[in-house]
Amino acid sequence: MTDGAPGRRPATAHEVAKLAGVSQSAVSRVFTPGASVAPATRERVVAAASQLGYRPNLVARSLITRRSNLIGVVVPGNGNPFYQRALEALSVAFAKLGYGVLLFTTDPLANSDPILDDVLRYRVDALVLISTSLSSRFAEECVQVGLPVVMFNRKTDSNAASSVTGENRLGAELIAEFLLAAKHRRYAYVAGLEQSSTSRDREEGFMECLARHNVKHVERQVGHYSASGAEKAVRALLGSKQPPDAIFCANDHMALAAISVARAEFGLQLGSDVSIVGFDNIDMGSWPLFSLTTYSQPVGSMVERTVDIVARQLAGDAALSVQEVTCGQLIVRDSARKPKSGLSTQDGNCIWTLPQTASRAG
């Protein structure tokens, strides 16, 4: 009832039409959402279609509508769980809107220029760049060709493409305030990738806030957003003569690796011997073993915003470029020493906000 022969090629609208005794365009209409077809006709077509196992060929449809219904999504293949979640959510959200996700994984090591060609050849309707380290020229080239681009968790200097990011600067500042309030002595930052706008913004927020509070020296290492990079960075930090007692890692993935090293290799107690804070709030951070203090980036809303921007651009009624910032919170757990005040509870999480009394330079 669903197919003819095993290996036969898929039924066409033409064949359905013949079987149903109608014209091929009638078949097309039945499978076009807004078209008007007589109930009787529709019924016969549907019957014939299901008998033949017919499904409209999206390729053919794309050719004429000039819409592939495909969204290209570019993800760096570095094992960051935050991207996994984002990708999962994007995929589900786009599917719900009838779009397919064409996945491109950038090898963090190799040159990823050919991806542009692939993307353009496949005629994707839009492109989502998940915080990848592609040259910023990339996005601009796409925009120039008229391809809507949304950068997820990243920005470029020129605001040619839209972007959805978390509160990188603000979050990092708050983390600095938080660590200061708990009276740490020696601070360190573990950067992601040097080219990454996200890592830079977080670093600036962190460093500048510390500077405002007269912290002169802040240790710095680069973790390349990878677990092994973070491990090395933290070994260097904690192995030095005057190890820091407060480490801010540019993202959770690195923060977890940092905790692993601090505990297992240096025998340190998190939250007392050393404080480690991350950024993202990935699921694993809440595992009792890590209990990571972190500034959250709400994947759900970020994905929502992203999908929304794409949808609006595709509908044609949107500005060409939007910069969205989604709000997060400082989620307090046990990986960092806690200040006396400023703590409260929200949605089952302990969060920290800057007490009124403290000064907050703009």
Next chain:
Amino acid sequence: MTDGAPGRRPATAHEVAKLAGVSQSAVSRVFTPGASVAPATRERVVAAASQLGYRPNLVARSLITRRSNLIGVVVPGNGNPFYQRALEALSVAFAKLGYGVLLFTTDPLANSDPILDDVLRYRVDALVLISTSLSSRFAEECVQVGLPVVMFNRKTDSNAASSVTGENRLGAELIAEFLLAAKHRRYAYVAGLEQSSTSRDREEGFMECLARHNVKHVERQVGHYSASGAEKAVRALLGSKQPPDAIFCANDHMALAAISVARAEFGLQLGSDVSIVGFDNIDMGSWPLFSLTTYSQPVGSMVERTVDIVARQLAGDAALSVQEVTCGQLIVRDSARKPKSGLSTQDGNCIWTLPQTASRAG
């Protein structure tokens, strides 16, 4: 030099032909790998093409070649790092062969039947099912329609579709032998999903081997392959009156969550108070904090095999259904107590093999 107007639609072969003063088919040939074109012609076409920023429209090509150059990949959205790695590797490998990856994420909770429709509509050339819990009818339906299907890390009873799996049974048996050799007393298994062939095979291997050695009672919990599921399972296990001292989790993702709970909530010392073993050998298992003993599934070779099967099927010269098993090893770290003998080193890992003296029933 790469484009005409900003928002204009992409150049067509026709336009390139006009500009180059050749026929449209000449343009087509220039962009077809094996075609014969006079050097002079090629040059003019290439020049015109680059001036117009022309790239062949894969959609149009697909329509006529009846090949979308798209491989559908279905992944369960449960945050398992093993799948993330597999997906990354598959994506890179297929890209290298000129295929795009169309991603489908199954919501572990929701019904995923509509995916079949999507997949078929997009006319993907082949389908890779990453150990998803889709009804086994799914794969069979695809095969019946003539769509090549490879199951990654999973099998169905009917061998209609090809599959690439690790040594589930053998690995689990070896784990049992390993735990027995280290003289544990009370054994437990944390299952994945009940429907999962992978979890069942591992359970069978584990249980039967223990039974052969006269272990009567083995505790059992279901972790649903999720971190939170595993946490619950382990709490139940370790919170009981007679907690097990040897726990085999159906995969690493759950094993890590289990370790987290055992250490942080029960204050247990891994490898002495309790032994936890996983399956997969994901990167995080080697983090010093976890130091997970596990049976490895080599993602690299599994992906290679998968891509190879797909490629062969697409080339037409392959058997319709192949069942491949890729070999792994028992990687010994510190999360489980070690036996006296059988340990050796390989590729920087400590591995365990069954000492000759012990009996090994078939």
Next chain:
DNA sequence: CTGAAAGCGCTAACAG
């Protein structure tokens, strides 16, 4: 509401 006709951009025989 329905059918006929004209393509979407490209590949694949064919003659030349």
Next chain:
DNA sequence: CTGTTAGCGCTTTCAG
């Protein structure tokens, strides 16, 4: 080696 001629399977006017 090159141009001409048919379509691939579908959407979309346009008459009826």
